[in-house]
Each structure stands twice: as C-alpha cells, then as structure tokens.
Amino acid sequence: MTRIAGAPTVLRTTALCKSFGDLKVLTGIDLEIAAHEVVCLIGSSGSGKSTFLRCCNLLERIDSGTIELFGHDLAHERIDENQVRRHIGMVFQSFNLFPHLSVLDNVTLGPRRVLGEERRGAERRARDLLARIGLADKAAEYPDRLSGGQQQRVAIVRSLAMEPRLLLLDEITSALDPELVSEVLELVGELAHQGMTMLIATHEMGFAREVADSVCFLEGGAIVESGPPERIFEDPTEPATRRFLQRIIAAGRL
Amino acid sequence: MAGQAPRDPTGGDEVAPSSTGDPPISLYSSHRPRLRGRAGSTASAVSTVVVVGAIVLVLSSKSAGPFRNGFLDLHQMWIALVGDPSKGIVSVGKGFFLNIWLSLLCEVLVLVLALGVATLRLTRGPVLLPFRGLAIAYTDFARGVPVILVMLWIGFGVPSLNLGSISSQSPVVYAGFVLVFSYTAYVSEVYRAGILSVPQAQVQAARSLGLSSRTTLRRVVLPQAVRNVLPALLNDFASLQKDTAIVSTLGVAEAVHSAQIAGGVEFNYSGFTMASILFLLVTIPLTRYTDHVMARDRTRRLASATT
Numbered sequence: 001m002t003r004i005a006g007a008p009t010v011l012r013t014t015a016l017c018k019s020f021g022d023l024k025v026l027t028g029i030d031l032e033i034a035a036h037e038v039v040c041l042i043g044s045s046g047s048g049k050s051t052f053l054r055c056c057n058l059l060e061r062i063d064s065g066t067i068e069l070f071g072h073d074l075a076h077e078r079i080d081e082n083q084v085r086r087h088i089g090m091v092f093q094s095f096n097l098f099p100h101l102s103v104l105d106n107v108t109l110g111p112r113r114v115l116g117e118e119r120r121g122a123e124r125r126a127r128d129l130l131a132r133i134g135l136a137d138k139a140a141e142y143p144d145r146l147s148g149g150q151q152q153r154v155a156i157v158r159s160l161a162m163e164p165r166l167l168l169l170d171e172i173t174s175a176l177d178p179e180l181v182s183e184v185l186e187l188v189g190e191l192a193h194q195g196m197t198m199l200i201a202t203h204e205m206g207f208a209r210e211v212a213d214s215v216c217f218l219e220g221g222a223i224v225e226s227g228p229p230e231r232i233f234e235d236p237t238e239p240a241t242r243r244f245l246q247r248i249i250a251a252g253r254l
Numbered sequence: 255m256a257g258q259a260p261r262d263p264t265g266g267d268e269v270a271p272s273s274t275g276d277p278p279i280s281l282y283s284s285h286r287p288r289l290r291g292r293a294g295s296t297a298s299a300v301s302t303v304v305v306v307g308a309i310v311l312v313l314s315s316k317s318a319g320p321f322r323n324g325f326l327d328l329h330q331m332w333i334a335l336v337g338d339p340s341k342g343i344v345s346v347g348k349g350f351f352l353n354i355w356l357s358l359l360c361e362v363l364v365l366v367l368a369l370g371v372a373t374l375r376l377t378r379g380p381v382l383l384p385f386r387g388l389a390i391a392y393t394d395f396a397r398g399v400p401v402i403l404v405m406l407w408i409g410f411g412v413p414s415l416n417l418g419s420i421s422s423q424s425p426v427v428y429a430g431f432v433l434v435f436s437y438t439a440y441v442s443e444v445y446r447a448g449i450l451s452v453p454q455a456q457v458q459a460a461r462s463l464g465l466s467s468r469t470t471l472r473r474v475v476l477p478q479a480v481r482n483v484l485p486a487l488l489n490d491f492a493s494l495q496k497d498t499a500i501v502s503t504l505g506v507a508e509a510v511h512s513a514q515i516a517g518g519v520e521f522n523y524s525g526f527t528m529a530s531i532l533f534l535l536v537t538i539p540l541t542r543y544t545d546h547v548m549a550r551d552r553t554r555r556l557a558s559a560t561t
Contacts, residue, residue, distance in 0.1 A: 057462055059458055059461065059462065081461075082461075082464045082465070082466050083464070085461065085462055085463065085464040086463070086464030088462075089462075090459075090462040092455065092458070092459060094455060096455045096456060096458070096459035097459075098456065098459070098460070098474055098478075099478065100477045100478050100481060109460075109463065109465070109473060109474075110463035110464060110465065113465055113469050113473060114463060114464040114465055114469075144554075158463070159462075159463075162463060162464065
C-alpha cells in the first residue's frame with residue numbers, strides 16, 4: 001500500500017507532550033496519518049511509543065499539544081471520550097480479553113453495549129469475523145482455553161467488530177511465543193492490505209518494513225526520523241536511528 | 255557418561271562416589287520410608303480404632319456422668335427441639351426457622367446495599383465527595399463496634415425514643431436492621447477488595463471499546479470482582495447465619511433463646527446441644543461448599559497461569 005493521493009487525514013497530532021510526574025515521556029510529537037495508511041512506530045522500550053498510542057484514544061490525558069481525529073480537536077470541551085473511542089480500535093500487548101466472557105461475548109460486548117446492536121445480529125457478525133480468522137469453532141470457549149496467538153487474534157477481531165476508522169496496535173506480538181508471532185502478523189498484514197488505517201508500535205522490524213507506508217523512529221519521547229521504510233531501514237540519516245538499527249541487527253532481529 | 259552403576263539404596267552405603275573428583279553426594283533419606291499400600295491402611299485403621307475407643311471410653315466413664323446427663327440427654331434434646339407448651343418451653347426447631355429466614359433475608363439486603371457502598375467508595379467525581387466521606391465513616395463505625403452493642407442499643411434504645419411507628423416495631427425488625435447494618439459494612443469491604451483485584455488493563459480494554467465507566471463496571475469489573483471474592487462472601491454469609499443468635503438478646507424466641515428457656519425450666523442444658531446441631535447442619539455444608547469453591551478457583555487460576 002502506498003499513500004492514496006487526496007485521502008483524508010484520520011489523525012493528526014501536533015507538539016504532543018506528556019509527563020508522568022517529573023518524567024517527560026513525550027516531548028512534542030507531530031504525526032499525521034491519512035486514511036488507509038499504515039504507520040509503524042519503532043524505538044527502544046521507554047521511547048514513548050505506547051504512551052503515544054494511549055494518548056491517541058484518550059486513555060492518557062495529554063499535557064499540551066493537540067490531537068485531531070478527522071479534523072475534530074479532541075480537547076474540545078464537548079468531546080465525548082466514549083464516542084471517540086468507538087471509532088478507534090486498540091489492541092494491547094497482553095491481549096486483555098475479558099476472562100469471564102466467552103470468545104463470542106468478548107467480540108459482541110462492544111457492538112451490543114456501545115452500538116446498541118441486537119444480540120442476534122451482533123453474534124452473526126462476530127461469528128463471521130471469527131470465521132475469517134479461522135476461529136469459528138472457538139466461539140463458545142473461554143479465553144484461557146486459547147493459545148496466546150489465538151487470544152491476540154480474538155482481541156483484534158474484538159476491535160474490528162466496532163468497525164473502527166483507526167486501529168492502534170501496541171506491541172501486540174511482544175507477549176507471544178516466537179512460533180505464534182507469524183499468525184498474528186499475517187492477520188495484521190491482511191488488514192493493511194484491505195486498507196485499514198493503522199498506527200502500530202512494534203519491535204518486529206521485518207514486519208514494519210513489509211507493511212508500513214511510513215516508519216517513525218522515536219527516542220526520548222520525540223520522533224527523531226520518519227519516512228518510507230526503505231529509507232529508514234537502509235539509509236537512515238540520523239545517528240540515533242543508525243545506532244538503534246545497529247543494536248537491532250546485532251541482536252539478530254532484522 | 256560411561257559406567258557408574260547406581261548403588262543399591264538398601265546396601266547401607268549412602269554415598270555415591272563421583273567420577274569427576276567433586277565431593278560425593280547422597281540422594282537417600284536416612285529416615286524410615288513412609289508406610290504405603292496395605293501396611294499404610296492397616297496402620298491408619300489401628301490408629302482410628304485407638305482414638306475412637308479412647309473417646310468412647312472417656313464419655314462412657316463414670317466420672318463423665320454429669321456431662322452426659324447435663325449436655326447429652328437425648329430426651330431433653332427432644333423436648334427442647336419440639337417444645338412443651340404445658341411447661342412454657344418453646345421449640346428450638348421452630349426458633350431455628352427464624353434464624354434461617356432472618357439470615358437469608360438479611361443476606362439478600364446486605365449483598366445489594368454493600369455493592370452500593372463499595373461502588374460509592376470507589377467512584378470519583380466531585381459531587382459524590384461528601385457521600386464518599388459518609389461511606390467511609392459508616393464502614394469504620396459498623397466494623398469497629400461489636401454487633402451485640404448495636405443490637406442492644408437499637409433493640410432497646412429505639413423503642414424508648416417514642417418515635418411513633420419507628421419505636422413500635424417488632425424486635426425482629428430491629429434485629430434484622432442491626433444485622434444488615436453491621437454486615438453491609440463488612441461485605442462492602444469484601445466487594446471493594448474484589449473490585450480492586452481486577453487488573454486496570456481490563457478496564458482500559460473495556461474503555462477502549464467505547465464502553466462507559468458505568469457499563470465497564472457492570473459488565474467487566476463486577477463479574478470478575480465477585481468471582482474473585484466469592485469464598486469471602488460465602489464466609490461472611492456463614493458468620494451472618496451464626497450471628498442471628500445475637501437476636502436472642504432482644505428476647506426473640508429464636509433457636510438460642512428457646513434453648514435457654516428450655517435449660518431454665520428443666521435445669522438441663524441439652525437444649526443448647528440441640529441448637530448447636532441445628533446450626534452445624536447449616537454451617538458445615540456451607541463452609542465445605544466455600545472450601546470447594548476456593549479449591550476450584552485455585553485450580554482455575556493455576557490452569558490459566560500455565561497456559
């Protein structure tokens with residue numbers, strides 16, 4: 001996928017800052033995602049990737065700067081955070097499926113309680129989505145009966161059931177056994193292919209290179225360098241980016 | 255890896271020589287092995303016979319006679335159970351029904367009210383601040399004062415206030431109020447612990463779907479919270495069931511007060527034994543069930559921790 005000319009901007013942040021007490025986690029992030037674009041955030045742990053994603057769906061309150069979703073300033077006093085979040089899907093590193101609900105109920109909870117869908121319709125749609133990821137037969141199971149890869153795919157489907165306009169993926173393969181990573185990344189690749197707009201924090205450089213339209217390297221809570229994946233991975237201009245990629249190569253992860 | 259044949263453990267030599275030159279190690283116990291299989295069951299049969307025999311011997315001995323007659327008189331137990339109106343003895347069995355339905359009614363009220371108190375203490379929002387303060391003061395007070403004190407205070411105090419219909423209720427109503435008042439405080443703390451035990455990540459996942467904080471509490475947090483504290487809730491229910499006995503201080507003819515009356519008339523306290531048996535018939539299954547729930551919970555947690 002390459003960026004479609006004239007596609008509307010889905011998300012734009014300007015000079016976004018966030019501190020936890022004295023710790024400055026984000027020190028001015030400017031980022032823009034157009035519809036159907038896939039942006040990958042790379043950088044070492046603690047560089048602010050996760051915090052940035054959590055600011056975007058208002059799980060964290062920002063200190064300064066702006067976030068716009070489809071041109072609407074999310075700092076506006078009449079913004080309803082629940083309305084914002086129903087359009088932004090989020091998938092977490094640790095899956096966070098609801099352990100007391102079956103797979104089917106996990107997927108239908110949002111559509112039924114937020115979108116007000118009838119049980120029957122919501123379940124039909126959920127079963128269709130589960131069938132698409134090959135987990136139709138797990139609908140009645142509880143999450144703890146599933147492998148990590150299956151749980152994470154259900155978590156993705158749980159987000160998709162809300163028909164989000166933007167999907168935030170927060171290091172979604174970091175908690176998985178190595179042999180389960182590919183099934184999750186394949187699903188994300190498929191979504192990218194179908195045109196889902198995604199902002200992805202990841203340590204999987206090969207995946208980022210393959211799926212991203214644009215890669216942003218974060219360090220110290222700021223975007224040090226961004227551009228198309230070929231340029232960032234093959235010809236980075238910033239010394240910090242080079243140092244980071246060298247460490248990744250040394251660790252055998254690229 | 256070649257050639258060290260294992261030493262025969264019964265051969266007496268507890269030291270296995272090492273081929274690497276390291277100090278030798280011993281892998282065998284110096285204690286006698288535990289009895290297993292047939293020898294084991296014989297041993298437990300013998301010890302059971304000895305212990306049971308000793309108990310029977312002590313209870314049937316001559317010097318245990320007063321104890322047998324005073325506490326274990328079957329005839330007296332029967333009289334206490336069914337009552338004898340001609341002597342003014344009220345039935346312990348009938349009284350026990352009062353203990354049962356009072357505890358059930360109170361438990362239902364407690365479960366509902368305590369949930370309200372717990373959520374009130376955990377909600378944020380400036381308007382609710384004074385109510386949060388009241389909720390904290392209430393739980394501190396109700397948990398810090400003996401139930402029997404509140405029972406006497408309300409049960410005898412309120413009727414003396416001449417407050418019209420409030421002062422002219424049956425003692426059972428005051429008793430129910432006091433039990434609900436005390437236990438709601440305990441159970442609200444149990445709920446609160448349960449709510450706090452649900453990981454924040456669960457809340458974030460729910461909120462990320464667009465669920466309101468209210469719906470998140472109802473659909474995601476509370477079901478998990480209650481499941482986490484179910485054993486504690488059952489424990490408190492067993493306590494409440496027993497504490498209905500405190501109602502006897504208000505002169506209500508429940509099981510304990512009835513047994514007391516029977517004891518006073520007959521100068522024999524086997525009625526208390528009868529009342530104990532009735533309580534045990536309820537509390538033992540309840541505590542066994544609680545243990546079962548806890549064990550099931552533990553295995554489920556282990557199962558989910560290993561996957």
